[in-house]
Amino acid sequence: MTTHNMLIAPDFSPDRFAGWHMFNTLIQKRANLNMHLNIPASHAEQEQVISAGDIQIIYANPFDAATLIREQGYRAIARPIGKSDEMVIAAAANSAISRLEDIQAGATVAMADNRDVKLIGLRLLEAVDIEASDLNWDVTETYQAAARKVIKGEAQVAFFLAEIFHSFSRLTKTQLSVLIESDLADISHVLLVKEDFPDAPIFLEAILSLHNDDDGKEALAELGMPQGFEPMSEEDAEFMIDLMQTLLD
Amino acid sequence: MGSPIPDAHKPDMPAEQITMTYHDGTSRTVYDTGIERPYPDGKLIVSRTNLDGIITHVNDAFIEISGYHVDELIGQQHYILRHPDMPKAAYKDLWSTAESGQKWHGYVKNLCKDGSHYWVYATVVPNVRRGETVGYTSVRRKPSRSKIEAAMTQYAQMKQDEEC
Numbered sequence: 001m002t003t004h005n006m007l008i009a010p011d012f013s014p015d016r017f018a019g020w021h022m023f024n025t026l027i028q029k030r031a032n033l034n035m036h037l038n039i040p041a042s043h044a045e046q047e048q049v050i051s052a053g054d055i056q057i058i059y060a061n062p063f064d065a066a067t068l069i070r071e072q073g074y075r076a077i078a079r080p081i082g083k084s085d086e087m088v089i090a091a092a093a094n095s096a097i098s099r100l101e102d103i104q105a106g107a108t109v110a111m112a113d114n115r116d117v118k119l120i121g122l123r124l125l126e127a128v129d130i131e132a133s134d135l136n137w138d139v140t141e142t143y144q145a146a147a148r149k150v151i152k153g154e155a156q157v158a159f160f161l162a163e164i165f166h167s168f169s170r171l172t173k174t175q176l177s178v179l180i181e182s183d184l185a186d187i188s189h190v191l192l193v194k195e196d197f198p199d200a201p202i203f204l205e206a207i208l209s210l211h212n213d214d215d216g217k218e219a220l221a222e223l224g225m226p227q228g229f230e231p232m233s234e235e236d237a238e239f240m241i242d243l244m245q246t247l248l249d
Numbered sequence: 250m251g252s253p254i255p256d257a258h259k260p261d262m263p264a265e266q267i268t269m270t271y272h273d274g275t276s277r278t279v280y281d282t283g284i285e286r287p288y289p290d291g292k293l294i295v296s297r298t299n300l301d302g303i304i305t306h307v308n309d310a311f312i313e314i315s316g317y318h319v320d321e322l323i324g325q326q327h328y329i330l331r332h333p334d335m336p337k338a339a340y341k342d343l344w345s346t347a348e349s350g351q352k353w354h355g356y357v358k359n360l361c362k363d364g365s366h367y368w369v370y371a372t373v374v375p376n377v378r379r380g381e382t383v384g385y386t387s388v389r390r391k392p393s394r395s396k397i398e399a400a401m402t403q404y405a406q407m408k409q410d411e412e413c
């Protein structure tokens with residue numbers, strides 16, 4: 001049997017690793033496909049793996065999806081229900097920064113390497129006249145490290161993927177104050193398949209029915225997608241890409 | 250001529266009454282109370298139109314801030330939100346940019362159903378499907394006070410020039 005390659009964008013919480021393996025095991029069994037799970041460690045590695053070719057399925061972040069769909073021959077087939085990509089800007093709870101307006105030019109922002117989070121964060125800061133060139137960037141290994149930087153006063157604010165921020169311990173969260181959380185709603189990760197992937201229909205069927213039984217539910221819960229996946233039409237994906245186009249500048 | 254949008258309801262509070270005439274020749278009475286509504290934090294206000302500027306989609310943030318019911322928006326011309334303080338030239342620039350296939354950005358003051366208003370930084374992109382433009386999407390973000398003030402000055406000047 002041929003082995004298909006499925007790639008998962010690296011921008012998820014480390015707690016989700018087990019979930020992706022459960023997901024892969026279930027889908028292989030139910031769609032009767034041989035699948036190899038690729039989880040690149042960084043965005044750069046993701047690009048390298050994709051350009052080397054032979055990736056049939058990608059769980060992509062929305063900004064990458066735009067290029068993958070419009071330029072690299074992938075199409076969207078599904079997305080997680082009720083799980084949009086949001087970000088949080090936070091400062092230390094004991095700092096003088098309690099509103100976005102308190103952020104001064106020259107401030108240092110701690111964040112993990114995630115361009116989507118950075119882009120959305122910068123869009124939110126436009127409203128207080130702060131631009132990328134007004135800020136210094138301290139790129140950390142993980143979001144937890146970014147949280148420590150602000151708590152210790154080594155950075156004035158941090159940008160977080162909202163999902164990861166909300167998964168922090170209560171102790172960490174009490175030491176941080178949220179200045180803003182985005183609510184963009186229409187922008188989410190998407191499941192893409194290569195246009196000529198012949199097994200797309202059975203693969204999609206297995207994905208969409210995951211939430212119908214206990215094993216599937218468990219895998220979805222581990223992935224933080226308790227409601228499962230919904231089908232995504234070509235037009236849904238194009239609409240999302242149009243939306244993102246407006247955020248690029 | 251399009252189907253005219255009904256006159257606005259006269260608000261309970263003091264408001265300036267204005268007759269607006271739109272590009273398709275229809276006109277209606279609107280009221281301007283001068284009250285500003287705050288932009289919803291963290292959100293995007295989204296709408297889509299067909300090639301003629303008729304609204305085909307609005308998101309929840311759009312409905313909430315404009316004060317209209319979704320049924321009063323879908324199928325109407327997007328000028329339903331036009332504020333009397335906005336110069337014609339701003340929309341001319343929007344349409345010529347979008348029709349030439351480009352992305353347009355600009356500051357816009359929009360009129361709500363109840364005569365209040367809100368400021369946005371808007372981006373309009375053409376929806377290109379298989380090489381053909383089938384409509385337009387507009388996404389609005391929250392503008393800073395300094396940008397709003399600069400736009401107010403600029404638009405007041407542009408309106409004056411248009412009236413001469």
Ligand SMILES: Cc1cc2nc3c(=O)[nH]c(=O)nc-3n(C[C@H](O)[C@H](O)[C@H](O)COP(=O)(O)O)c2cc1C
Pocket residue numbers: 270271272273296297298302326327328329330331332340343344347357359373385386387
């Ligand atoms: C996608 C899209 C979004 C628009 N959004 C607005 C808007 O929010 N407010 C507005 O007054 N006009 C908006 N317009 C422009 C209107 O179509 C119209 O040109 C403008 O209100 C001026 O109308 P008039 O020239 O008929 O007086 C939008 C146009 C497009 C294509």
